[in-house]
Amino acid sequence: MRAAVAYEAGQPLVVEEVSALPLGPRDVRVEVRASGICHTDVSVIDGLMSIPFPFVPGHEGCGVVEEVGREVRRVRVGERVLVAVAPACGTCWWCVHGLSNHCELNSQVMALPRWQLGDGRSATALCGCGTFSESMVVHEASLVPVETGLADEELALLGCGVTTGLGAALNTARVTPGASVAVIGCGGVGQSVVQGARIAGAALIIAIDPVEGRRQASLKVGATHVVDPAVADPIESVRALTHGRGVDYSFEVVGRPELMVQAHEMARAGGTVTLVGMPPGDSTLALPAVQAVFSGKHVVGSVVGDAQILRDFPRFVALAEAGLLDLGSLVSNRIKLDDINDGIEMLRKAEGVRTVVG
Numbered sequence: 001m002r003a004a005v006a007y008e009a010g011q012p013l014v015v016e017e018v019s020a021l022p023l024g025p026r027d028v029r030v031e032v033r034a035s036g037i038c039h040t041d042v043s044v045i046d047g048l049m050s051i052p053f054p055f056v057p058g059h060e061g062c063g064v065v066e067e068v069g070r071e072v073r074r075v076r077v078g079e080r081v082l083v084a085v086a087p088a089c090g091t092c093w094w095c096v097h098g099l100s101n102h103c104e105l106n107s108q109v110m111a112l113p114r115w116q117l118g119d120g121r122s123a124t125a126l127c128g129c130g131t132f133s134e135s136m137v138v139h140e141a142s143l144v145p146v147e148t149g150l151a152d153e154e155l156a157l158l159g160c161g162v163t164t165g166l167g168a169a170l171n172t173a174r175v176t177p178g179a180s181v182a183v184i185g186c187g188g189v190g191q192s193v194v195q196g197a198r199i200a201g202a203a204l205i206i207a208i209d210p211v212e213g214r215r216q217a218s219l220k221v222g223a224t225h226v227v228d229p230a231v232a233d234p235i236e237s238v239r240a241l242t243h244g245r246g247v248d249y250s251f252e253v254v255g256r257p258e259l260m261v262q263a264h265e266m267a268r269a270g271g272t273v274t275l276v277g278m279p280p281g282d283s284t285l286a287l288p289a290v291q292a293v294f295s296g297k298h299v300v301g302s303v304v305g306d307a308q309i310l311r312d313f314p315r316f317v318a319l320a321e322a323g324l325l326d327l328g329s330l331v332s333n334r335i336k337l338d339d340i341n342d343g344i345e346m347l348r349k350a351e352g353v354r355t356v357v358g
């Protein structure tokens with residue numbers, strides 16, 4: 001089988017023949033049918049996070065079960081599955097407290113060797129997935145079986161990006177009907193926040209992004225207003241649309257501390273500021289202390305949209321099947337595994353919304 005291997009920080013991936021290691025008792029071999037390329041893949045490939053090389057990137061995807069270890073109970077051979085960026089074992093302290101996005105298996109699956117490379121070394125799989133491959137071995141906790149007629153390239157996006165955005169609106173912030181919302185950063189995840197706000201019944205949804213194509217796409221999936229931060233001050237624009245108060249819910253979906261401060265400023269007193277974007281590892285967030293106290297705003301971080309995958313994957317699939325969640329418009333490019341480096345370049349240049357491999 002072939003996989004795209006990251007050998008060195010900042011270098012192109014090498015698509016080559018690799019061999020899978022033997023299955024552990026709770027491991028599952030999955031034929032990868034489609035995989036999205038996420039910003040986190042690019043950050044890790046560029047060496048911005050402390051993940052040892054070599055590894056196979058890719059952490060949102062779907063496929064079909066080919067083989068199961070002897071103790072696997074969650075999935076069966078031939079079943080269609082979604083692979084999740086974060087596993088959920090269902091039994092650890094976190095999982096039984098409704099916090100399966102923090103499942104204790106998280107760091108364990110990241111560290112497992114999953115491939116034997118041509119030079120004799122072994123490679124890990126990003127987030128325990130490694131979807132930039134033809135076939136991957138994952139822990140059963142990273143898989144959720146799904147029965148749906150959704151196309152592979154749409155379904156794959158639920159593995160990370162769409163779930164992160166949708167979950168930030170529905171699970172973390174819990175946007176309410178009639179609410180006002182502002183979203184800073186409208187790539188695939190930001191547009192999924194916009195969709196989550198629309199599904200929750202928000203009356204005012206302001207999409208803020210310097211890229212024209214992303215503003216237009218946000219209008220198509222539910223934004224009521226768009227702001228180009230290169231042309232208009234985003235905080236003033238949000239206040240002008242909310243009688244000077246600010247929005248009930250603001251979201252930062254870029255991962256830049258200065259934009260997190262903006263998100264805090266554009267929320268109304270007592271509003272909720274949800275931080276979704278992945279910031280650089282060495283950055284800190286500095287808020288004006290008096291405002292942070294006296295405005296009574298709730299600042300909350302959202303990891304994988306607080307998704308409880310066993311509950312939320314079927315729920316989000318149902319939203320897509322009902323026509324409430326638009327996955328198709330998020331797929332802007334389709335490429336083959338051999339062209340993976342072109343797909344990564346497109347993401348670096350912010351071309352399109354989501355590139356899907358497969």
Ligand SMILES: [Zn+2]
Binds near residue numbers: 038040160161
């Ligand atoms: Zn991701």
Ligand SMILES: [Zn+2]
Binds near residue numbers: 100103
């Ligand atoms: Zn768990």
